[in-house]
Amino acid sequence: MQTLKASWFGFEKHWTWYRRNWRATVVTSFLTPVLFLLALGIGFGSQVQSTALIGGVPYLQYIAPALVVVTALQGATFEATYAIMSAFLWQKTYVGMVATPITPAQVLYGQVLWIGAQLFARSAVFVVIAVLLGAAAGPGLLWSVPLGTLAGLAFACPLIAYSARLDKPDSFTTIFRFVLMPMMLFTGAYFPVSQLPDWLVPLVWLTPAWHGIELARGTAFGTLDLLPALGHIAFLTAMTAAGIALAVKTFHRRLAV
Amino acid sequence: MENLVEAKALTKHFGTFEAVRGIDVEVRRGEAFGFLGPNGAGKSSTMRMISCVSGRTGGELKVLGMDPDVDGPKIRARLGVVPQLDNLDTELTVRQNLQVYGRYFGMSRQKCREKATELLEFAQLSDRADHEVEPLSGGMKRRLTIARSLVNDPELLLLDEPTTGLDPQARHLLWDRLFRLKQDGVTLIITTHYMDEAEQLCDRLVVMDGGRIAAEGSPAELIGRYSTREVLELRFQPGAPKPDLERFAERVEVLPDRLLLYTQDGEHTLGKVHEAGVQPVQSLVRRSSLEDVFLKLTGRTLVD
């Protein structure tokens, strides 16, 4: 109870900031889905022959649920890198917080809560725009909102634990280029992973993106069985939980010295 | 009298490095207590342990009668902390910094709003209330940090080098605010490497060096115990050999640019120096300060 309240105060701080600065973020959260859906779904998609492999649906509708997940992952990556480092090193806001009754772990929970809320809001905006652009095959696309959020958190939490250990941001560009980019491109968002060379597929299974996309697309088209669905959710939840557990350790080590 | 802080053989190690090497400290309710020492003395490390942010490596520590290892959050709820480096939230306005911080202590939104208005007044920042934090001057940021530390009406306020890096005017303004707090009965713990700050603000202080406490007492006591009433400072041409003047004073300190003669009567000693035919470029008689105490105790000057 105490922990929940304390974490909420951390969330509130971000909300206070957001109330003043939402205009700056709103452009990205609206523009990204519009651009992606227009360029890839409608533009590029007009040249793509729908096949049995993608379920015989229009390409625009095929990629829509996956794009929700991909956008969430992208957002998660930014929220879990520079923002975290700044709160430790540059602005030192975390340092200020732990001088109050709030503990390092609660600082982390508040941060995760805020990232989750943002991912949820972004994903919801994405789905609304997808509906407006005719990218929704049915109401099942709504599932992409919580599922995109979960996939985003599954990536964000371990990444927070990593960022919290760093003293300089140099490795972030490497993560953007060699982890985020391939993960966005090769995990089934734009084409089925069965088209990938066999040796690459097990690697794909380890990404939160693949599990998230499988879930979002499966629920959007009603093609997902319960057992695999639970498996994917279990994987993403485990990644989130492990990330949080690791991050609690690093936050404590870093803030309580 | 009740002790708000009690430390016995308190130590702090970072890896194999011993930053605090077994210090005994007692801070009484209502007093202004100081840690005076140069950079690296272990002041901040000690402050972080007292503020229940950083765990101790060894020894005993009680803050407000409780053990920080057990009751950290409970103790922190009653402390105010001004860290050495400002950590204001530069993404929020001046007022929001105070309100958000109040919420961290679990205060109601209404209470936070009232408190923010009151503290803005105290810190003389009312006209900046809805401005960004970043363009504020160093002194203003420091005042805001102090205001923020008061949001929960703390019984004990910890100030780590409150005025380092500020110009004289900003320092005096800050001292004035701290005097007010003292008068309101807030117990203060201040670290500083400025002897004038320690003399101005502290009822009692410890001189800290290399992780240890070298001496303890009120500023006057320390000066009485470790120094003479007056000091005669003599400057000579740079590079010129410094004459041996031991016989004219109780003690002589040789600094790179001057000689310090410790004596009860500076003018009298100066007369004798002149009689002996010694011609300094410049001479100055002043009262002993904590700087002299530090020099006597450690053989070094406080600020280099």
Ligand SMILES: Nc1ncnc2c1ncn2[C@@H]1O[C@H](COP(=O)(O)OP(=O)(O)O)[C@@H](O)[C@H]1O
């Ligand atoms: N987190 C840390 N890790 C390693 N060494 C540290 C850490 N914090 C302080 N130190 C070292 O401990 C010594 C005392 O530091 P500090 O307590 O900050 O002194 P002061 O505040 O008196 O300048 C210094 O030599 C400093 O380098």
Ligand SMILES: [Mg+2]
């Ligand atoms: Mg310090």
